[in-house]
Amino acid sequence: MFAEAFHADAEALLLVRPAANRIVQANAAAARLFEYSIDVLRETPVTALYDHAIGALHVLTEEALERGHAYSRDIVIRRARAEPLEVEHSALALQTAGEFHILIRISDLDARRRRSIDEEANNYHRQGLEEWRRAERFFREIERENQLILAAAGEGIYGVNADGVTTFVNPAAEAMLGYSAAELVGHDMHSMVHYKHPDGSHYHSSDCPIYKAFRQGTINTVDDEVFWHKDGHPVRVEYTSTPISDNGAHVGAVIVFRDISERKRNEEKLRSALEENARLRERLEMENAYLQEEILTQANHYDIIGNTGPIHKILQQIDLVAPTDANVLITGESGTGKELVARAIHQASKRRDRPLIRVNCAAIPRELFESEFFGHVKGAFTGAVRDRIGRFELADGGTIFLDEVGEIPLDLQSKLLRVLQDRRFERIGEEKTREVDIRLIAATNRDLKSEAAKGRFREDLYFRLNVFPIECLPLRARREDIPLLAQHFLKIACARLNIDEPLMTRANIAELKSYSWPGNARELQNIIERAAILARNGRMEFHLQGQTVRPVEERRPTEVADTIDDALAPILTAREMQDFEVANVQRALSSTNGRVSGKDGAAALLGMKPTTLYSKLKALGIDRNGQ
Numbered sequence: 001m002f003a004e005a006f007h008a009d010a011e012a013l014l015l016v017r018p019a020a021n022r023i024v025q026a027n028a029a030a031a032r033l034f035e036y037s038i039d040v041l042r043e044t045p046v047t048a049l050y051d052h053a054i055g056a057l058h059v060l061t062e063e064a065l066e067r068g069h070a071y072s073r074d075i076v077i078r079r080a081r082a083e084p085l086e087v088e089h090s091a092l093a094l095q096t097a098g099e100f101h102i103l104i105r106i107s108d109l110d111a112r113r114r115r116s117i118d119e120e121a122n123n124y125h126r127q128g129l130e131e132w133r134r135a136e137r138f139f140r141e142i143e144r145e146n147q148l149i150l151a152a153a154g155e156g157i158y159g160v161n162a163d164g165v166t167t168f169v170n171p172a173a174e175a176m177l178g179y180s181a182a183e184l185v186g187h188d189m190h191s192m193v194h195y196k197h198p199d200g201s202h203y204h205s206s207d208c209p210i211y212k213a214f215r216q217g218t219i220n221t222v223d224d225e226v227f228w229h230k231d232g233h234p235v236r237v238e239y240t241s242t243p244i245s246d247n248g249a250h251v252g253a254v255i256v257f258r259d260i261s262e263r264k265r266n267e268e269k270l271r272s273a274l275e276e277n278a279r280l281r282e283r284l285e286m287e288n289a290y291l292q293e294e295i296l297t298q299a300n301h302y303d304i305i306g307n308t309g310p311i312h313k314i315l316q317q318i319d320l321v322a323p324t325d326a327n328v329l330i331t332g333e334s335g336t337g338k339e340l341v342a343r344a345i346h347q348a349s350k351r352r353d354r355p356l357i358r359v360n361c362a363a364i365p366r367e368l369f370e371s372e373f374f375g376h377v378k379g380a381f382t383g384a385v386r387d388r389i390g391r392f393e394l395a396d397g398g399t400i401f402l403d404e405v406g407e408i409p410l411d412l413q414s415k416l417l418r419v420l421q422d423r424r425f426e427r428i429g430e431e432k433t434r435e436v437d438i439r440l441i442a443a444t445n446r447d448l449k450s451e452a453a454k455g456r457f458r459e460d461l462y463f464r465l466n467v468f469p470i471e472c473l474p475l476r477a478r479r480e481d482i483p484l485l486a487q488h489f490l491k492i493a494c495a496r497l498n499i500d501e502p503l504m505t506r507a508n509i510a511e512l513k514s515y516s517w518p519g520n521a522r523e524l525q526n527i528i529e530r531a532a533i534l535a536r537n538g539r540m541e542f543h544l545q546g547q548t549v550r551p552v553e554e555r556r557p558t559e560v561a562d563t564i565d566d567a568l569a570p571i572l573t574a575r576e577m578q579d580f581e582v583a584n585v586q587r588a589l590s591s592t593n594g595r596v597s598g599k600d601g602a603a604a605l606l607g608m609k610p611t612t613l614y615s616k617l618k619a620l621g622i623d624r625n626g627q
């Protein structure tokens with residue numbers, strides 16, 4: 001084992017017996033070093049081998065024998081075929097069987113230096129490699145973390161190079177666009193996902209804000225565009241594209257985007273809910289304003305007063321038609337109660353919980369008819385500064401009452417006909433067709449049938465309106481209702497004005513009944529209200545002008561009856577005749593301040609002798625003051 005190690009050692013070894021000046025053993029490395037075979041070395045005296053350095057060898061040997069070991073670099077090896085070698089000799093003293101041996105190791109210093117340089121170089125190399133590996137590990141770690149961050153990001157992120165070719169896509173982008181990263185990377189991004197606008201028109205890459213990011217070096221933020229999903233559906237996105245620069249050159253862009261479809265859907269829902277809200281609010285406001293107006297103008301109740309045949313007939317007709325949705329046409333002179341009847345029909349119908357919307361067609365300027373009926377959108381015409389809903393829309397679910405329907409211009413009559421047929425219309429300036437659920441009641445003081453015959457009213461519209469006609473007779477045709485109506489109007493006027501109710505005398509009634517009432521119930525109402533306000537000592541005076549009884553000398557004998565009773569006047573009872581006579585006499589006395597006789601006396605006014613008048617006053621229970 002020892003012998004094997006000895007022979008295999010890489011450095012030259014000589015086992016020397018100093019006392020005999022002999023080399024006991026040499027290894028292969030020694031043979032190469034001295035350029036002799038091992039056998040030759042064993043036969044060569046030590047001093048012969050070192051004849052050029054005997055002194056130094058001696059010192060080495062002595063020191064080894066003395067101290068057990070020694071080193072020397074003073075001994076040079078001479079070789080026949082090569083340069084002298086710079087070596088280190090180390091000597092180890094060994095004692096075997098009482099005899100000293102010295103083991104000399106000859107180390108090639110050059111080779112050792114070379115080895116240590118190599119070693120150093122190796123060390124450097126190893127260190128460099130290690131450093132490099134650490135850096136690589138570091139960067140790999142960073143990249144892995146970046147990848148994790150990019151993968152975890154909820155936003156879609158993709159990178160493109162300066163040619164617009166995709167270089168990177170994160171999983172969120174893959175999910176939003178339906179493409180895998182492998183399908184996108186290496187391909188032109190714009191032509192795959194951004195090639196057309198939402199309306200389908202071509203999107204030139206020259207207009208694309210993403211391209212601008214790296215062509216012009218600008219950061220571009222777009223808040224509503226579409227990217228196209230692999231399956232062809234649009235994905236609404238907002239995105240920011242940021243240029244990537246390298247040494248001052250734009251080498252691409254990174255695009256961070258977010259799918260905003262859901263948000264936009266919610267925004268749109270919200271917007272339409274707000275619009276609907278605004279529409280309903282506007283409608284409520286209008287209904288409210290309308291009702292307020294109605295309350296002001298319609299302070300009395302809707303009771304239809306009267307006990308005559310025509311009134312009974314009207315009440316029957318209301319009962320009959322109210323529960324249906326049939327169109328009703330109410331005819332009659334102004335003030336005969338047409339609107340009252342319309343309201344009574346609405347109140348008795350199933351639509352009573354929705355409003356009755358009245359449109360006074362006589363009060364609408366010609367050019368505003370359509371807008372008033374159907375509404376308009378902002379900007380539809382000069383002055384249309386905001387959307388406005390029309391009366392038909394306002395009446396949706398309720399009743400629309402077209403008062404003075406005969407005043408509607410011919411060109412609008414056809415549009416009205418369409419609404420009545422289809423229950424559909426459009427606001428001015430809007431294409432959207434709207435549907436309404438309305439019941440129509442119309443009123444007129446014109447003879448629409450003859451208007452239609454003269455071409456001033458559409459016949460087809462007339463027939464459609466006239467499904468259920470109701471006629472309101474003039475007051476002079478139902479004088480028996482006057483006392484009841486007068487009392488009714490007096491009661492509500494005094495309640496409204498908060499004044500004491502004056503007495504309605506028989507003479508008052510007689511006077512009211514003798515008047516021809518061209519303004520019908522409305523005129524009666526006004527006269528009563530004025531008289532109630534002006535009443536003195538609880539007594540009213542009416543001062544009826546015009547169509548009442550004139551002084552007798554101005555009239556033909558039969559004219560009194562003519563004035564009082566026109567063709568439609570009813571026949572008076574004896575009692576009514578007496579009331580009438582009382583009122584007549586009272587009026588005569590009041591106009592002469594109680595004077596009976598003489599040229600200006602009441603008897604002259606009445607066309608009778610003063611004595612006759614005195615006895616009449618007595619018989620009728622009237623004093624000279626007309627009481």
Ligand SMILES: Nc1ncnc2c1ncn2[C@@H]1O[C@H](COP(=O)(O)OP(=O)(O)OP(=O)(O)O)[C@@H](O)[C@H]1O
Pocket residue numbers: 300303304305306332333334335336337338339340341403443445472485488521522525
């Ligand atoms: N039979 C009646 N009973 C109680 N009030 C009545 C009656 N007829 C009319 N009136 C009252 O007389 C006034 C006028 O009636 P209304 O406005 O209905 O008439 P109109 O025919 O619609 O008039 P116009 O054609 O001028 O619009 C109202 O205050 C109404 O309440």
